Amino acid sequence: MKEFDLCPRFEAAVGLIGKRWTGLIIEVLLQEPQRFSEIAQAIPHVSDRMLAERLKELEAEGIVDRRVYPDTPVRVEYALTKKGRDLAPVMQALHDWANAWILAPTH
Amino acid sequence: MKEFDLCPRFEAAVGLIGKRWTGLIIEVLLQEPQRFSEIAQAIPHVSDRMLAERLKELEAEGIVDRRVYPDTPVRVEYALTKKGRDLAPVMQALHDWANAWILAPTH
Numbered sequence: 623m624k625e626f627d628l629c630p631r632f633e634a635a636v637g638l639i640g641k642r643w644t645g646l647i648i649e650v651l652l653q654e655p656q657r658f659s660e661i662a663q664a665i666p667h668v669s670d671r672m673l674a675e676r677l678k679e680l681e682a683e684g685i686v687d688r689r690v691y692p693d694t695p696v697r698v699e700y701a702l703t704k705k706g707r708d709l710a711p712v713m714q715a716l717h718d719w720a721n722a723w724i725l726a727p728t729h
Numbered sequence: 730m731k732e733f734d735l736c737p738r739f740e741a742a743v744g745l746i747g748k749r750w751t752g753l754i755i756e757v758l759l760q761e762p763q764r765f766s767e768i769a770q771a772i773p774h775v776s777d778r779m780l781a782e783r784l785k786e787l788e789a790e791g792i793v794d795r796r797v798y799p800d801t802p803v804r805v806e807y808a809l810t811k812k813g814r815d816l817a818p819v820m821q822a823l824h825d826w827a828n829a830w831i832l833a834p835t836h
Contacts, residue, residue, distance in 0.1 A: 632820075633753055635827035640747020646740055705830045712826055715819040720742035723812045 638683060639712065643668050643676050648702065648709055651686065655701035680706070745790060746819065750775050750783050755809065755816055758793065762808035787813070 639645055643665065650656065650664045662673055677700055680686035685706040691697040702709075746752055750772065757763065757771045769780055784807055787793035792813040798804040809816075 631827040631831040632756065632824055634831045635823050636747065636752035637749065638831075639823075640743065640749075640752070642744065642747075645743035645747070649739065708826055708829065712819065712822040715822045716742050716746070717739055719815055719819055720738040723815065724738040724741045724745075 638685075639709070641676070641679075643672060644680065645713070645716070647673070647676055647680065648685070648706060649713055651700060651702045651706065652710055652713060655689065655699045657697070657699055661700065685709070745792075746816070748783070748786075750779060751787065752820070752823070754780070754783055754787065755792070755813060756820055758807060758809045758813065759817055759820060762796065762806045764804070764806055768807065792816070 639648070646665050646668075647661060650661050656664070658670075658673070658677070661677075662668065662670060665673070677686060677688070681688055683705075684703055687701045687703050687706075689699045689701055691699070746755070753772050753775075754768060757768050763771075765777075765780070765784070768784075769775065769777060772780070784793060784795070788795055790812075791810055794808045794810050794813075796806045796808055798806070
């Protein structure tokens with residue numbers, strides 16, 4: 623393990639990714655840039671309001687980029703930035719651990 | 730990325746590790762088994778009550794093992810189980826990302 627002087631950054635990172643839905647949103651966007659409705663469809667149980675809030679937070683953190691295309695009607699897509707795409711190894715490690723240790727909920 | 734059928738497990742894992750203080754507790758215990766007071770000292774700002782609550786949750790999840798040694802006075806140590814130690818790659822990936830992308834808070 624690295625030295626413990628990283629602790630404030632680590633805590634900030636955990637606080638960011640650990641928020642409800644955030645991990646799943648990043649997961650979905652790692653596949654490809656997607657529209658709001660596509661993200662909503664990919665994540666069961668998230669409300670539109672909550673999804674919009676999380677996307678705004680991720681945009682403010684520089685993890686998600688909101689792209690507006692001047693089509694008719696206007697098309698809006700959400701994409702991961704480099705900072706966001708760099709979370710792929712974290713997501714993969716979490717997947718591996720969850721796959722090994724977490725029983726799939728039955729609900 | 731793995732297929733999306735892992736999503737409920739992944740969500741459960743994120744929900745578990747993403748709770749405030751939990752990542753840091755795991756981080757501290759990855760170094761070695763420690764007493765309550767040692768963990769509390771290693772994590773700035775966590776209250777004893779909150780730390781006790783998180784340790785109980787982690788014990789219930791099979792991530793932390795509470796070991797009681799019949800010394801005088803009785804000695805209690807908290808150690809990671811295999812399930813807990815297997816989180817090391819997740820923690821390392823988070824560290825690497827945080828180190829690259831998160832500015833150290835100044836507070």
